[in-house]
Amino acid sequence: MTDLSVQIGSLRLRNPLIAASGCFGYGVEYAEAVDLSTLGGVAVKGLFLKEREGHPPERIVETPSGMLNAIGLQGIGVHRFIREKLPELRRLRATVIVNICGSTLDEYVELARILSDAEGVAALELNISCPNIKEGGITFGCSLHGTFDVVSAVRKVTSLPVVPKLTPNVADVASFAKASEDAGADGVSLVNTFLAMAIDVDTRRPILSNIVGGLSGPAIRPIAVRMVYECRRAVKIPVIGMGGIASASDALEFIIAGATAVQVGTANFVDPFIWAKLLDGLNDYMRRHNLERISDLVGTIDTSARDKQWISS
């Protein structure tokens, strides 16, 4: 019997597979396709204190092996979430990770306070990395001081595990992981999407109403793996890896690079039944490699025979 469970701060996940925020609605939308209790966790769509309209269409466009999105964090706000979605998520026995977004530090603190009192919240993921809204947490996520301050402030008001979600749109993502760790984060998740754009050459107009959007999907996976690897070397807290995972082998690549758990986003759009296939694939790998605990695999990349000079230390 293989043990797929992993630990993020005080939170034990039954396996390392988490549905990525922004790619899984509020979780309940997918209950017909997947038993949510079989997932390691469900990171729900990013919540502000208040409801948000989001951007006008077009909001997505497909690109080679990926997609751009600029949804603009349409959402029902934290109060409706607690009232309308959380009871159903509890009933479905989902491990709920709530992704929170604010325009100000006080909003993050307020959200953390409210959610800490709600029944059925397992962890908080701080969205300081959405590339699509200028008033959102990206201003925190692109500044080491901002990242430190928002994580510290939330840390002070909650005993829930706190995991900032980091943007890849910075020069050195590992330094942001370190700032998060110094501020008391229980882990970091990365990567959010890469800022990108697509243009209709006939009309010469951007395809997305927001002009720019975030690139996700298999196209970004190798960059995301590299960033997880860099963060693993920079911090001791767990790293939750994501970016283009579409198979068990993809997930294992992140885990070996240093991810304690992984999130799957875009691939869930293509195949909402992917979760059982990913779990089967992980179990199969564990058997083939005679591994008992998947946590033993985390960060076991063997670079011994390689020149490591390229990476700054």
Add this chain to the structure above:
Amino acid sequence: MLVDVEARVIRNTRLSSDYNVIALAAPDIAAATAPGQFVMVKSGRGRDPLLRRPFSVFEVLWSNGRVDGLSLLSKRVGVTTGMLFDSVEGDTVSCLGPLGQPFAVVDPPAEAWMVAGGVGLAPFATLGDALVARKTTTTLFYGARSGAELFYLDWFTARGIRLVLATEDGSIGDRGRITVPLERELRRAASAEVMVYACGPEPMLEAVARVAATFKRQSQVSVERVMGCGMGGCYSCVIPVRDAHAAQHAGSERTRPPHHYVRSCIAGPVFRGEDLVWD
């Protein structure tokens, strides 16, 4: 029940140089499909295209008294529709469904007037069957660029569905938009109880909803927006819907009434015409 199946192509019938009807062995989805629902289709196993595309279920196919599949009406416009056009018997197409909110099917004495524009004919075969089964008097208003792009006319007449046609080039029926004969007939049928159903380009849907409202008839329109997942996960396919408290807001032609975005995949694709706010 939601099903994902690698459906075998039973046959692929080319209707023109860019329209085809592809029959897929997806009996479980077909048997569960209500008129107006859709499937998310992925043609090919690679990552181009990466995402699925939405298609209304066109026909539910029967063989020896059992449902054995469904068909899709497709117009070649992009990568997925190109692959569907080129598919041959024995290929497989990944098919997820049934998804979305179906049409509300009316009973006599109400009449049903279905208004289709181009590939917007797609949901009206299953809806037509459901209406005929309820003995509801049904008319299909069907517009296209030319007579060569009006398909399945015999299929509808064989079921006793009256046809009113329009083409942009005037080769068959009224010349111009299908809303022209729709408006004319609504004017004539002042006393009849009519439910108007529509599927086609959004400007047509807007015009149909407006004409129906002008003549105090209800309408149900099936919209198509750029859709990422079909399940409510991605929030890409949103469409503005009137706020409930503003349902009676008359609105001027220039200002949009108070509205909010809903996901057309799970709140739609069928909406009441009066609920939508047009861009």
